[in-house]
Amino acid sequence: GAGVSQSPSNKVTEKGKDVELRCDPISGHTALYWYRQSLGQGLEFLIYFQGNSAPDKSGLPSDRFSAERTGGSVSTLTIQRTQQEDSAVYLCASSLSLDRVNYGYTFGSGTRLTVV
């Protein structure tokens, strides 16, 4: 597609429920990233996929968080047993990455998650 597409744009869920956030990256972009941004804060790295390599999961805050990328394209971020502190905007980005250098991220519009 022309840009990075994320769905849903907004999600309100009850504490303890599981949620799935979807990201459809730009076609041809080999790298896909998930970040989290709380209100007025910076970008917190969560997970990074590069081609067929094992993902870099070093930013996942707990084992309640997981992500997968199927067929090197669409990615799903799953949060199990959501907590109120999980409330944030979840941003997905993709980039063209060659020889371990990325050429700039294209971010999606994000999913605003509210846990009540």
Add this chain to the structure above:
Amino acid sequence: GQQVMQIPQYQHVQEGEDFTTYCNSSTTLSNIQWYKQRPGGHPVFLIQLVKSGEVKKQKRLTFQFGEAKKNSSLHITATQTTDVGTYFCAGPGNTNAGKSTFGDGTTLTVKP
């Protein structure tokens, strides 16, 4: 891990004044990227610098990469209200160069 530090955290200017944000690293960076995030929006890639001493311009925005490739700056000449937002720099992570490490950003407000 490798970090990039940005200053200032906030900057308030009168419309027409200039604005500069600085990005510093304790280690040499292979490249530096700059992003702008408008209020309520998502970060948008502005530019990537890779060469020592590189200077690039985009209209009223001037980007510089230091000679030692440890610092960078973004300068906006004669700010306009459309410049409001948070400006982030990003450098490559030290263990995985395909991933960028973002600074905490500088939030610019412009008083008309």
